[in-house]
Amino acid sequence: MDKKKLGIMEIEPLVRDRYIQDEFNLIGKRGISRMCGKEKAGGRAEYTRDVQLPGMLYCRILPSPYAHAKIKSMNTEKAEALPGVRAVLRYDDPELADKPLYGLETKFNAGHLASDGQAFYHGKHELAVTLEQWKQGAGRVLDGVAWWEGHPVGAAVAADTPELATEALGLIEIEWEELPLVLDPLEALKPGAPLAAEEINNRNNIIRKLKVEHGDVEKGFKEADKVIKFDARRRPYTVADAEPMSDVIQWKGDNVEIWAHQQQAYDGKIIFGMKMGIPLNRIKLHVPYQGSQFGGGGNPMMHHTHGVHIISGILSKRTGRPVKTFYDRKDNFYNLSQDTDCHTSFKVGFKNDGTITSVKIDNICAKMGQYGIDHFEENTRIPNLALNYLEANINVAPAYWFRCEQNHNALCLSLVIDHVAAALGMDPVEVSLKNDGAEGRDMEYLSKFKVEHGFPDRDSLAEAIEMGKEAFDWDSKWHAPGTKMLPNGKLHGVGFTWDHEWDDTRGTACAGVLMHCDGTVDILSQKSDDGLNAMTTHCQIVAEEMGLKLADVNFRFFEEVGFQMMTPDGSCNLAVDAYCTRNAAREARQKLLEYATTPVKVLEIEYPAAFPEHHPDDLDVKDSIVYLKANPDKNVPVAEVVKRAVLNQGGTRAPLFTWNWHRQGRYGTEEGRHRLTRQAYFAEVEVDPETGGVDVKTIVNINDVGKAISPETCEGQQYGGDYMGVGRALAEEVIYDPKTGVKLNANLIDYKVFTMRDIDETVNLLLETGMGYGPYGLNGIGECIATIVPGVIGNAIYNAIGERVDDHPMTPDKVLAAIEKAKAKRGDVK
Amino acid sequence: MKPFKHYDVNTLDEAVSALQNFAGKAKIIAGGTDIVGMFKDEVFAERPEALINIKTIPNLDYIKEEDGMLKIGPLALLEDIAHDELIKGKYTALAEAARRTASPHIREMGTISGNICQQCRCWYFRSPNNRFNCIRKGGEDCYAEEGENRYHSIFGNVKDCLAVNPSDTAPALIALGAKVKTSKRVLEIADFYEKEEPKKTTVLDDDEIVVEIQVPQPAANSKSKFEKFAIRKSIDFPIVNCASQVEMDGDTVKSARVCLNAVFANPYVAQKAAEYVVGKTLDEETVTAAADLALQDAKPLTKNAYKITIAKSLIKKTLLACK
Amino acid sequence: MVQKHQDDGGGKKITLKINDNEYSMVIEPHWTLREVIHDKLGLTGTKEMCDKGACGSCTVIMDGRPILSCMTLAIECEGRKIETVENLEVVGNPLVEAYADNHAMQCGYCTPGFVMTAKALLDRNPDPAVEQIKDALEGNICRCGTYPAHIDAVLDAAKRLEGGKK
Known part of the structure; x- marks a missing residue:
């Protein structure tokens, strides 16, 4: 390649856009009907699942019955002989020889994960495996080895009807070699643990390490009046999206048409084109309505996003017919992202007035973990921070961002603030205001930054708290933890948490x-x-x-x-x-x-x-x-x-x-592009001390969206996030059989998505400070609510019981255990 | 779903003879909300060959008082039972149990006979494609014992099987002293459930079907109450549920029946609790002692001791509500 | 209507009455009503979500009751009056517009199931209280969590119905 020196195009990362309120006819106005509304409510909106083409075949992929196993031999003759079966694609077919699942061609790649990913500014990641191994980490489009139960492996069958395709899968005879498996990240890191995937790392199960240090944490602990330590756990929850995955691909001469249920559909097209050797201008991409995604539909290393296209594409080419590859609900549970399993330990030093001097986090996560330190960096004035992060591979379904990659970061901030408030007997609102800031700097610095960059100089957190306190009646409802029993015999609890707003950062x-x-x-x-x-x-x-x-x-x-x-x-x-x-x-x-x-x-x-x-x-x-x-x-x-x-x-x-x-910006949150808008959450719960059941009475959200273009749409994100967040707090959990790694609740009966009845009331208020980096001073709202609500529910449960649960989801067994602990501490005789 | 045979029948006799023709290889379908799910998931080790549809038999969805008892046809829908004024007034626990069963849509489809006959929800048993060939399917092991047993039995096993009965209406019917009339006999509902053999949920023979539920009229001074604990307020099967019926004599209890479910292979009659409260006033102290007694024999597994606490609470709540 | 035992237990030709149309077709025993409505008849508003009777997305109204078409065998539906979501705009039911105006959807995949459940409610009770709406809709799952807006939409539709529009 010509070594011509390339000029560097500067992108202004601090683009911002002031707006003048009340001058709009449409922007920010209520009462505008949703344009897709009648189509959707009337049942006319088409989703990929609904696409049917003349002569279309239905394809299913074999899910591995084992969490870790190799195919020793496979006989597909009976499946091929079943009348109505039109093609069987085998993992050892030549068309698949050069088809890793890994999506290097798109902007998402190992390099992105290693250096340019989430929260990248706080240090250098250390990949415990090589880039090549990272690529291997995605496996192949159809592999001969299964790394988790339900892993699409071995074969895919295209047949005249969905049930014939399913029946044919049952006729495939496979001799498996079962391999030892590991399901818990702590177990996975012990010496001698079974290797979750020796193809990725044949020495141990470590995938990623990260160390971060800002300031001097030890000095920070010395300066503190008090130092506390505590542990928290977050168990994986999953997307459980509305529309089960499918795609349709049809070859037409030299051209290909794709119907994709995919969040980043164009990326899928690029990967498909490159892997199949088809020029992009020969591929016509249709993206019908998407039955929800939540980020989990964006993982470029999963079958869901483009493995299916390649399978449909090959089978469509072979048969000359359109092919729809589809997952049933159970497959969907296996192959869509789940959030990761995190074990996190905290050491926090603080002054008696609530000023935090030092936070040290040791965090062990499974697959695509989340560091936990990010929001302390981006969002507080705490000068001394340290993270020791380890990520382990285990034999469970892939993890990826699911509304959103900040889940653990948000929870860690929420926990630290609430633990500090509890240790000092302070109102958590006060502790929050004491520590609000950015990158170790205080509000004075941020004010200067706002003025220098043309933003309005408003204190977003203080304003959000003021609105929320009033709407919630916080000052009269808040009480010391574990001190209020209601006439109905339930324990009354209120919680508060806050965070910044990160949805305007990239792309x-x-x-x-x-x-x-x-x-x-x-x-x-x-x-x-x-x-x-x-x-x-x-x-x-x-x-x-x-x-x-x-x-x-x-x-x-x-x-x-x-x-x-x-x-x-x-x-x-x-x-x-x-x-x-x-x-x-x-x-x-x-x-x-x-x-x-x-x-x-x-x-x-x-x-x-x-x-x-x-x-x-x-x-x-x-x-x-x-x-x-x-x-x-x-x-x-x-x-x-x-x-x-x-x-x-x-x-x-x-x-x-x-x-x-x-x-917009770079990718992720970069240093010096300070987050200016904040959000405040208040929750009220009643805990039944006899059953451990938690009734969520009220959630009040205040989101500084900068500027709302469609208030109803923002509110939809608010209450929608409330339901998802409360579900995560109290119920959503992917449950595995500890011996076999078989997912036990891969259905919507046992995997509990919350219903209309599961929150009594949500109050959603919008704050518009104009301090977003988006046009009109706006910033997003979609990711944060479901991400932060688990924290506020946990804080409210603590306030009710007087003892922490800190193990999400906070199911009745854990809540009852905390109640017993509180009783024992109080010396209740029962 | 894989193909199967399907027959509509016009009379109960036809249903019985169809079952006989298939000699154990056919199942009845009424509302279908349980059996269709099991067919979809290929839950059975050996799948039934045929479904016999009894919804085509006319006039089996009645709810009426007759001969001094409440008679409910096998095809009466849970939603209709939940909203029936007669049942709500006099047989309260049954209306409440029907109301708390599953979701509105399931109640619009599901029948009372189906609800009392339904299979367990053990996730090892239900794991698709017979992934765990457990004792209930004729296999060797119960996978819950050392596995994920947060929802399983707290009163031990039946031949090592730790699955629980998930019906909401069954404990209510037991508390109300109901009988099940089948095509062959009339059984106390507590005896309707199979005690020895985990491969069966009920004692029904292969060619026997439920033809009526009979609930005796409650005594004048009696009340009944149903409570359910589940994670979600709709859709969910119970983690524990409980129904009590109490007949009062002035301030003291004349007689009582208490039944828990989702705690054992069969609905669990809390005999000790019921006996304890007789002759006493229903106060906090009495019901607490009764609940403690009832759970005295509990044998929790690795992950479900919390269900004991919940069961105690529901016993207390239902008894107090009957005051 | 019901055939006697001469049938061989296999597929049979029956007539389905859907949205005032009659469809005579051979139905196999293992076909669910949802498969027939969505896949065979192309009425794709009846959605597949959980496929196990746990979410309400496939709700249709059969003889006045909101039922789950994914758990209903189509072969058992001969002669029953079935209504799918596509019928609402045809008959000018105000629910569709009320849903759009009240933003009672996000991704929209589960929405037709909610709308049909609400329709069954309004057919029985044209002036429902908030608690009655919750009673009716508590079995429908919306992953986007749009629940509060559904209450507004159903109340709005009830008001529009009162205005004499059908």
Whole structure:
């Protein structure tokens, strides 16, 4: 390669965008109907699961019955002979020889995990395995070795009906060699533990190590008035998404069409194209509505995201028919991400006034763990921090980000603040305000930063707390832990926690705005609709910026048009993506006004403009009408302006089309790009001291979203996150048989997703300080609530019992044990 | 699902003869909410060949008082039982149990006979494709004993099987002293459950079906109450449930019946608790002692001792509610 | 209506009455009603989520009751009056618009199941109290957790029904 010196394009990581409130017609307004609403509620919205093509075959992949085993031999003859079976793909077929599952071709890769991933600024990761081994870590599209029970291995069958495909799987005869397995990260790290996957690491089960030190923790402990130590545990929960995974692939000559249930569908297309040797311009990608994703659908190292495409693709090519590879509900439990298993120990030093001087975290996680230190760095003024992180491989299903990668970071912050408050007998609200800051700096520093960078200088946490205290009636409800029994015999508890808002940090997005000759607009960009109302919110923005009626704007994101928006769209929907829709819309508006004022001469014929005497600056657009600012009575509908200009085959102007690209931040949260917005959570619970049952009475969320584009959509994230978060706090847990590693609750009866009845009341309030890095000063909201709520529920349970549970989920057995412990401490005779 | 044979029948006799024709290889389908799930998951070691649909038999969904008792047809739906004014008023525990069963949709489909006949929910037994060929399926081992047994029996095993009966209505019917009329006999409902052989849930022969539930009219001074503890407030099977019926004589208890479920292979009649409260007033102290007695014989497994505490609480709550 | 024992226990031709249409077709015993409605008839609003009777996403109304089509054998549905979500816009039921206006969905996958459960409620009780709505919808799972909005949507639809619209 030519060693030509490349110039470096600077990306401004501190882009911010002020807005002036109350000047919008559509942005921030309530009562705007959800644009996809009737389609979804009326049962007309199409999901990948619903796609059926003429002659389509159904493909299923063999799930391993063992948590760790090798295929010694496999006979597929009987399956092949079953009438209606059209093709059987074997793991040893030549088409699969060079098909690792690993998605190196996309931006997600081992390098990303090693150096540019979450929380990357606080030190160098040490991979315990080589990059090559990391790649191996994903296995192959169809492997001969299973690393977890349910691992798609051995063979895939395409047949005329789903039940025939399933039946054929049952006819495949396999001689297995069962291998020893390990299921707990602590066990996995002991000397002599069975190797979870010798193909990745043949010495031990360590995958990743990380050490971080800021300041001097030992000095911090010496400066402290008190030092406490405690342990916490978080057991894995899983996505359990609504729509079971499927994809459809159809070969048409040299072209391929893909229907993908995938959060980052374009990445899937790239991987598919490269692995199958198909030019990307020969692949047509359809992304129907997505029956939820939550980030778990974004793991590039899993079958779910692109292994299935390769299997469908090969089988479609072989059979000449469209192939739908599908998971049933159980398969979905195996192959979609789960959150990881964490064992964490804390040592915390603090002053008697609640100022924390030092935090040391020892954290052992399984697969794709989360460090636990990040939010102390990003979010507090605590000067001395240390992390010792170890990540172990075990024989359970893959782990990946699931609403979201900050789960453990949020819980660790919440636990430390609440433990300190308890040790001092202080209100946790006070302890939180004492330690709020960023990267070891205090609020004074942050104020200066805000002013220097043009942000409003508001104290987001103080404001959020004030709103929340009032809505919750905190000052009269809060009491010392373990001191309030209600007339109904239940223990009353209230909890508080807080965090910063991290959903505006990263990614790139690209979108086009195309005005048709009738004055209506299509936003052109491909993204997956995971339910965050991107359709309506982007249309609001474009309509607002162009002066159009909302009904005149549409966002058709289902078809790939070469432009992609940043997904996961939960994290980055508006904070990243709305920059490009907004900027493209502003440019389109300008073009429209040029069309309105500039006549065109073609040969001898002059085509008059709508406002030939005027300059674009003289005009404005409102409700899809262009008018003269000085004399609004002089007006022409947008449709009239563009009709003559861009009418197909008779047009005089180029299509009214603009596009924009935006890069937001780097990747993850980077140093010096301080998080400015905060969120505060309050919860009230009643604990039955006889059963250990926890009734969640009220949750109050205050989220500083910077600026809400669609308040109802933000609220949807708030109460939606509440239910998921409470479920994680109290019930959601992937349960394995300790001997075989078989997942015992891979169904929605035993894996408990919470229902309408499981929270009495949620109160969701939005704070708008304009301190987000997104356009209009906004930041996201999708990830944080479900991530933080488990912490506040834990704090409320502690406040009720007077003893900590600190082992999530806080199931009745653990709650009862804590109650017994509290009784024993009080010396209750029972 | 894999294919199977399916027959509609018009009469109970036809149902019985269809069962006889298949000599143990057919099952009855009523609401289907249990059997269809087991067929989907290939739970059975040896799968039944046929389903006999009895929903085509007319007039089996009645709820009526007759001959001094409440008679419920085998096809009466749980939702109708839950909302029946007569049952809510006089046979309260049954209405409450029906109301707390599963979810509204399941109650709109599920029948009372299906609910008392349903299979256990042990996750080893239910693991798809017969992944664990446990004792209940004719295998050698109970995988729960050393495995994940947080929801399993606290009163020991039946031939090593530690699964529990998950029915919500069964303990209510037992507390109410109900009888089950089958195509062959009339049984006290407590005797309806198989005590010796874990491969069977009930004592029903292969060619025997439930034809009626009969609940005696409660005495004038009696009340009944059902309580359920589960993680979620809807959908879930019980971790423990309990029903009590108490007949009072002035301030003291004349007679009582207390039944727990989801604590043992069969609904567990808490005889000691019931006997203890007779002749006493129902106060906190009495019910606490009764509950402690009832759980005296509990033998918790590695992960389910908490169920003892919950069971005690439910006994107390249901008894106090009958005051 | 019901055939006597002459049947061989296998598939048989029956007529399904769905949304006022009659479909005569050979139904195999192991086909669930959901499979027939979604896969064979292409009425894809009836969604597969848990496939075990634990989530409500496949709810259809059969003879006035909200039932789970994934746990119902299609062969047992001859002559029953079945309504699927697709019928609501056809008959102008206000639930669909009320759901859109109240943002009572996020990803939308479970939404038709909620809507049909709510429809069955409103058919029986056109003016439900909040607790009655919770009683009706407590068996529907929404992974996005949209629950509070459903209550607003159903109350809104009830109000619109009162306005004389059907």
